[in-house]
Amino acid sequence: MDTKAPIIENAFGISWLTFDLSNVLMIALASLIVFVFATLACRNLQMKPTGIQNFMEWIVDFVKGIISDAMDYRTGRYFLPLALTLILFIFVSNVLGMVTVIVIDDVSWWKSPTADPGVTLTLAGMIIILSHYYGIKMKGSKEYLLDYVRPVAFMLPFNIIGEFTRTLTLGLRLFGNMFAGGILTGVILEMASGGFTNVLGATIPMLAWSVMSLFIAGIQAFIFTVLSMVYISNKISD
Amino acid sequence: MANFNIGDSLVALFFFVLLLVLLRKFAWGPLLKMMQQREEYVAKEIEEAEKNRKEAEVASKEAVAQLTQAREEAQQIIEEARNAGVKQEQDIIQSAQQEAERLIEEAQKNIQHEKEKAIQALQDQVASLSVLIASKVIEKELSDVDQEKLINEYIKEVGEER
Numbered sequence: 130m131d132t133k134a135p136i137i138e139n140a141f142g143i144s145w146l147t148f149d150l151s152n153v154l155m156i157a158l159a160s161l162i163v164f165v166f167a168t169l170a171c172r173n174l175q176m177k178p179t180g181i182q183n184f185m186e187w188i189v190d191f192v193k194g195i196i197s198d199a200m201d202y203r204t205g206r207y208f209l210p211l212a213l214t215l216i217l218f219i220f221v222s223n224v225l226g227m228v229t230v231i232v233i234d235d236v237s238w239w240k241s242p243t244a245d246p247g248v249t250l251t252l253a254g255m256i257i258i259l260s261h262y263y264g265i266k267m268k269g270s271k272e273y274l275l276d277y278v279r280p281v282a283f284m285l286p287f288n289i290i291g292e293f294t295r296t297l298t299l300g301l302r303l304f305g306n307m308f309a310g311g312i313l314t315g316v317i318l319e320m321a322s323g324g325f326t327n328v329l330g331a332t333i334p335m336l337a338w339s340v341m342s343l344f345i346a347g348i349q350a351f352i353f354t355v356l357s358m359v360y361i362s363n364k365i366s367d
Numbered sequence: 368m369a370n371f372n373i374g375d376s377l378v379a380l381f382f383f384v385l386l387l388v389l390l391r392k393f394a395w396g397p398l399l400k401m402m403q404q405r406e407e408y409v410a411k412e413i414e415e416a417e418k419n420r421k422e423a424e425v426a427s428k429e430a431v432a433q434l435t436q437a438r439e440e441a442q443q444i445i446e447e448a449r450n451a452g453v454k455q456e457q458d459i460i461q462s463a464q465q466e467a468e469r470l471i472e473e474a475q476k477n478i479q480h481e482k483e484k485a486i487q488a489l490q491d492q493v494a495s496l497s498v499l500i501a502s503k504v505i506e507k508e509l510s511d512v513d514q515e516k517l518i519n520e521y522i523k524e525v526g527e528e529r
Contacts, residue, residue, distance in 0.1 A: 136372070137374075145373055146373055146374050146377075147372040147373060147374050147375075148372060148374035148375065148378070149372050149374070149375050152372070152375045152378070152379075153374070153375065153378045156375075156378055156379050156382045157378075157382060159382075160382040160383070160385065160386045163386060163390070164386055164389055164390060164393075167390050167393070167394035167395075168389075168390075168393045168394050170394070171393065171394040171395075171397050171398045174397055174398060174401040175401075176401070176404070176405055176408065182398075185394075185398055186398070186402060189395075189398060189399065189402065209395070209399070210387065210390065210391045210395045210396075211387060213390070213395055214383070214386055214387045214390050214391075214395075218383060218386060242379070245375060246371060247371045247372050247373075247375040247376050247379070248375055248376070248379045250371070250376075251375070251376040251379045251380055252379065252383065255380060255383070
C-alpha cells in the first residue's frame with residue numbers, strides 16, 4: 130500500500146505550483162463524465178418525460194428539496210445549478226474511486242479526486258467564499274458585518290473561527306470518508322492479489338464493501354450539498 | 368500521501384467552474400426551462416379543466432331546468448287536453464240531451480196534433496153519421512102529411528125571418 134503520487138513540482142517554473150497528475154486526470158475525468166451524462170440526458174427534452182429525462186427531473190426535484198429545506202426557495206432557486214453540479218460532480222468523483230484502483234509502478238493513477246484533501250478543501254472553500262459573497266450581495270455589507278457580532282458582541286472571535294472550521298469540516302469530512310474508502314478498497318484488492326484462494330476470499334468483502342461504498346458515495350455527496358446550502362442560507366437569510 | 372497541492376486546487380476550481388458554466392448552458396438551463404414550461408402547461412390545463420367543468424355544470428343545470436320546464440309544459444298540455452276532453456264530453460252529452468228533449472217535445476206536439484186531427488175527423492164523422500142516421504130515421508117516420516106540415520112550417524119560418 131505504499132504508493133506514490135505522480136507529483137510534478139515547480140510546474141512551469143513556478144516554485145509553489147505543484148500538481149498531482151492523478152488528481153488532475155481524475156478531476157478532468159469526473160467533470161467529463163458529469164458533463165457528457167448531463168448533456169446527453171438533457172438533450173431532446175420532451176413535455177412528456179421518458180427514461181433518462183425522468184431521472185434527471187427526479188435529481189432536480191431532489192436537489193430542489195434540499196435547497197428549499199435550507200432556505201426560502203425563491204432565493205434558493207438561484208443556487209439550483211450550483212447544487213446540482215455539486216452533487217453530481219462529488220457523487221461521480223466518489224464513485225470513480227471505488228470502481229478500481231490503478232497503480233502503475235508504485236504510482237497511484239486512479240483514485241477518487243475527493244480522496245485528496247486539497248480538492249475537497251478547495252470545493253469547501255469555494256462554497257464558503259460564495260456564501261460570503263452572496264451574503265454581502267443580498268443583505269448589504271452592513272448587515273453582513275453585523276452578523277459577526279450576533280447574537281452578542283463577544284461572539285465575534287467564535288464567529289470568525291467558525292468560518293474556518295466550517296471550511297475545514299466541510300472539506301475534510303468528504304476527504305476522510307473517501308480516503309478511508311479508497312484505502313479499504315486497496316486493502317481488499319491487496320488481499321485478492323495473492324492467488325486463486327485469496328481472490329475467492331476477497332470476493333465477499335469486496336462485494337459488501339462495493340455496496341457500502343456506493344452508499345457512502347451517495348450520502349457524502351448529499352451531505353456536502355446539504356451543508357453547502359445550509360451555509361449559504363446562513364449567510365443570506367435575515 | 369495526501370499533500371495539499373496548490374495546482375490541484377486550481378485545477379479542481381477551474382474544472383468545477385467550467386463544469387458549472389457548461390452544465391448551466393447545456394443541461395440545467397434547458398431542463399429547468401422544460402420543467403417550468405410543463406408546470407405552466409399543467410397549471411393551464413388544470414385551469415382549463417376547471418373552467419370546462421364549471422361550464423359543463425352550468426350546461427347540465429340548464430338542461431335539467433329545461434327538462435323540468437318541458438315536463439311541466441307536457442303535464443300542462445295533458446291537463447289541458449284532459450280538461451278539453453271532459454268539456455267536450457259534457458258538451459256532447461248536453462247537446463244530445465237537448466236534441467233528445469227537442470225530439471221528444473216535437474213528437475209530443477205531433478202526437479197532440481194528430482190526436483186533435485183525429486178527434487176533429489171523428490167529430491166530423493160523428494156529425495155526418497148522426498145526420499145520416501137522423502135523415503134515415505126521419506125518412507122512415509115522416510108521413511106525407513107531416514112532411515107537408517113541416518115544409519110549411521119552414522116556409523113560414525123563413526118568411527117570418529125576412
